[in-house]
Amino acid sequence: MxxxxxxxxxxxxxxxxxxxxxxxxxxxxxxxxxxxxxxxxxxxxxxxxxxxxxxxxxxxxxxxxxxxxxxxxxxxxxxxxxxxxxxxxxxxxxxxxxxxxxxxxxxxxxxxxxxxxxxxxxxxxxxxxxxxxxxxxxxxxxxxxxxxxxxxxxxxxxxxxxxxxxxxxxxxxxxxxxxxxxxxxxxxxxxxxxxxxxxxxxxxxxxxxxxxxxxxxxxxxxxxxxxxxxxxxxxxxxxxxxxxxxxxxxxxxxxxxxxxxxxxxxxxxxxxxxxxxxxxxxxxxxxxxxxxxxxxxxxxxxxxxxxxxxxxxxxxxxxxxxxxxxxxxxxxxxxxxxxxxALPVLSVEGLRAYIAHSPFKPQQQEKSFKGTLLPQVFADQLGWHDYTDQVGAAWRKIPADVRARTGIKVENYGEAAALDIYGPKYDLPPALSGHNQYYQWGLRGQKPVNLLVVQNNPDRLEPYCQKTVILGETYSRDAMAYENGKTIALCQGLKVDIVKLWPELKNFS
Structure with missing residues (x-):
């Protein structure tokens, strides 16, 4: 050689x-x-x-x-x-x-x-x-x-x-x-x-x-x-x-x-x-x-x-x-x-058809991927503008005087980051989440007495809210399945001090 x-x-x-x-x-x-x-x-x-x-x-x-x-x-x-x-x-x-x-x-x-x-x-x-x-x-x-x-x-x-x-x-x-x-x-x-x-x-x-x-x-x-x-x-x-x-x-x-x-x-x-x-x-x-x-x-x-x-x-x-x-x-x-x-060489429609008729299927690397058709690397590039628009539309339904004392709490860093980057057109406040670095940032300078919450099972809000108002729901066809069908609800009048509640929201994953 x-x-x-x-x-x-x-x-x-x-x-x-x-x-x-x-x-x-x-x-x-x-x-x-x-x-x-x-x-x-x-x-x-x-x-x-x-x-x-x-x-x-x-x-x-x-x-x-x-x-x-x-x-x-x-x-x-x-x-x-x-x-x-x-x-x-x-x-x-x-x-x-x-x-x-x-x-x-x-x-x-x-x-x-x-x-x-x-x-x-x-x-x-x-x-x-x-x-x-x-x-x-x-x-x-x-x-x-x-x-x-x-x-x-x-x-x-x-x-x-x-x-x-x-x-x-x-x-x-x-x-x-x-x-x-x-x-x-x-x-x-x-x-x-x-x-x-x-x-x-x-x-x-x-x-x-x-x-x-x-x-x-x-x-x-x-x-x-x-x-x-x-x-x-x-x-x-x-x-x-x-x-x-x-x-x-x-x-x-x-x-x-x-x-x-x-x-x-x-x-x-x-x-x-x-x-x-x-x-x-x-x-x-x-x-x-x-x-x-x-x-x-x-x-x-x-x-x-x-x-x-x-x-x-x-x-x-x-x-x-x-x-x-x-x-x-x-x-x-x-x-x-x-x-x-591996790469977005096809349109989204083309990719859906390709997966439906191809022997190559994405391996489910995490339990939460169940129900998602597209590979996660693509599904997680889609739907974030829809998500922000839906949360933004719900935000605008809240009276201005109530919005001034309201924060937005979401479940994971993807949702929070989408609102932080795409949300300024709706005048959204910095998003709150207990997920990873967002937990470390805490309330981000806010002291809300109300929360616009995006999550499944809105009935779980009852112990924390004086009044719960459903304002919308998340959906984007090609997004990760677990991001769809979440309720966008106004938790009006928090029953507990959010500062004391914050440690319970910690989610390192």
């Missing part, structure tokens, strides 16, 4: 495939509307902090900043679109670092471009969007350090890890897995290099503000994580594994499986066996902890790259490579067929 010496600035395979990935995601980025979590991140970012109940600060701060540039989903998702292109570029460069030629480089770039789960991760701007890029870059830098003796690469590992940790705490999964992989191989000698520990110190310093925020606020993320495990659907291990094959494209399974096997059978790849072991460790950790399927999606680029290099090594004759190219074309076609489940 001979390494091609191609400067990054002249690597037209890397630049071309990265450009194609960017264009693909840019074309889809504004197709629907702003996702539930994106709305929440914008509101969080407008109130800057070193941390939040359910995430570090980086994504909220970027969300608020980019949304302010255009007040649309496309501009909000620009960092995710750039991350998608950068991952493809890195995959090509990584394949070359491992000794792969142009054929292997193209294979690696294509795999990380068309794998449906990797496409879906960057479909909206969320806390996971930088993980595939960051985790793959950490693996790349570790190879440069352990195999090539590039000791400063360990410092850059720390920088990348620290920044990614400020986007999502899930980095610990890959960190633990890599430690396991390194300890299980001769590359464990890297632990004797003080550069590694200096890199770790850099990561800790970058991530420390968020950790300190969590510590000073009673570690709410740990409480939330425990609650999240309870709401996830229990998926049997075999079903989980089968789903991994499906969401990464079944025709690409031979590539990532080869990526796990190849370092143990190809001499030139033996120095990177720790990466294959790390993948298996992260897979096992996710299974044991009953994680969702996307929790380990960020580990796949590394084994796709290893697999592409392996297949190019095993099939070096022209005729064999033609066969691989045909196989790759079929994989592209299958990903194109699956893509409506």
């Amino acid at each position: 001979v390494k091609e010496q191609v400067k990054w600035s002249a690597d037209y395979v890397a630049l071309g495939l990265a450009a194609l990935a960017f264009v693909l995601h840019a074309a889809c980025a504004g197709r629907y509307d702003v996702f539930r979590d994106e709305l929440y991140f914008i509101v969080c970012g407008r109130q800057p902090a070193f941390g939040y109940v359910d995430q570090p600060p980086l994504i909220p701060l970027l969300s608020a900043g980019f949304y302010a540039l255009g007040h649309n989903a496309w501009m909000l998702r620009l960092p995710a679109t750039l991350a998608a292109g950068a991952l493809v570029w890195l995959a090509v460069r990584f394949a070359r670092l491992l000794g792969g030629g142009t054929f292997a480089a193209i294979g690696a770039g294509v795999c990380v471009t068309i794998a449906p789960m990797l496409m879906g991760i960057v479909a909206v701007f969320n806390t996971t969007v930088f993980d595939p890029l960051a985790w793959t870059l950490i693996a790349y830098l570790l190879v440069k350090a352990t195999r090539d003796g590039d000791r400063p690469a360990l410092l850059w590992c720390g920088v990348v890890a620290g920044i990614d940790f400020e986007a999502k705490y899930a980095l610990y999964v890959w960190a633990i897995a890599l430690v396991v992989g390194l300890l299980a191989t001769p590359e464990r000698r890297i632990f004797r290099d003080r550069m590694l520990w200096l890199g770790a110190a850099i990561a800790i310093v970058i991530g420390l503000p968020s950790i300190l925020w969590q510590a000073t606020h009673g570690w709410p993320f740990l409480e939330l994580a425990a609650a999240a495990r309870a709401k996830n659907t229990d998926i049997p291990p075999l079903n989980f594994i089968i789903n991994q094959v499906l969401v990464m494209n079944p025709l690409l399974a031979p590539v990532w499986i080869a990526g796990v096997v190849a370092p143990f059978v190809i001499a030139s790849l033996k120095p990177v066996r720790f990466l294959a072991i790390a993948f298996l460790a992260s897979f096992a950790l996710t299974l044991i902890t009953h994680g969702k399927d996307y929790y380990i999606a960020s580990t796949y680029p590394t084994v796709f790259i290893l697999g592409a290099v392996a297949w190019a090594h095993w099939f070096r004759k022209a005729r064999a490579r033609i066969g691989l190219a045909v196989w790759g074309g079929l994989a592209v076609a299958l990903s194109a067929a699956i893509s409506p489940m």
Whole structure:
């Protein structure tokens, strides 16, 4: 296996495939509307902090900043679109670092471009969007350090890890897995290099503000994580594994499986066996902890790259490579067929018809998803304007003198954030909710004696209200099913002090 010496600035395979990935995601980025979590991140970012109940600060701060540039989903998702292109570029460069030629480089770039789960991760701007890029870059830098003796690469590992940790705490999964992989191989000698520990110190310093925020606020993320495990659907291990094959494209399974096997059978790849072991460790950790399927999606680029290099090594004759190219074309076609489940390539009507007649169905990752036709990533982009309009219409039915002493209480951060972002046209006050960071914000400077409440079972308001008036109901056809049919009711004359009631509204999930 001979390494091609191609400067990054002249690597037209890397630049071309990265450009194609960017264009693909840019074309889809504004197709629907702003996702539930994106709305929440914008509101969080407008109130800057070193941390939040359910995430570090980086994504909220970027969300608020980019949304302010255009007040649309496309501009909000620009960092995710750039991350998608950068991952493809890195995959090509990584394949070359491992000794792969142009054929292997193209294979690696294509795999990380068309794998449906990797496409879906960057479909909206969320806390996971930088993980595939960051985790793959950490693996790349570790190879440069352990195999090539590039000791400063360990410092850059720390920088990348620290920044990614400020986007999502899930980095610990890959960190633990890599430690396991390194300890299980001769590359464990890297632990004797003080550069590694200096890199770790850099990561800790970058991530420390968020950790300190969590510590000073009673570690709410740990409480939330425990609650999240309870709401996830229990998926049997075999079903989980089968789903991994499906969401990464079944025709690409031979590539990532080869990526796990190849370092143990190809001499030139033996120095990177720790990466294959790390993948298996992260897979096992996710299974044991009953994680969702996307929790380990960020580990796949590394084994796709290893697999592409392996297949190019095993099939070096022209005729064999033609066969691989045909196989790759079929994989592209299958990903194109699956893509409506990952990216908004179809209209909403087209997506409904596609799901009704397609063998590909969204897996129910949470118990509350029951009854929703569209995948959650799409359903939660739809209906928020309807929701705000319905609450706004109810608000305007309240006499002006009563509105002046009325707050709006909703059940979750998606509802609250939608009202905060889309509600100014109705002169709505800041929304109140006990969900996650909204609980931390409390009454947001208000002292209401009445509440406009959006929830199911309005009869549950009776112990708290002197008078309850039904003013409307929520409905949007393509929204998450549990958001429909909620009553919009005016709780007039609170019987209890809302300040004393507030702790009972806490909902970390």
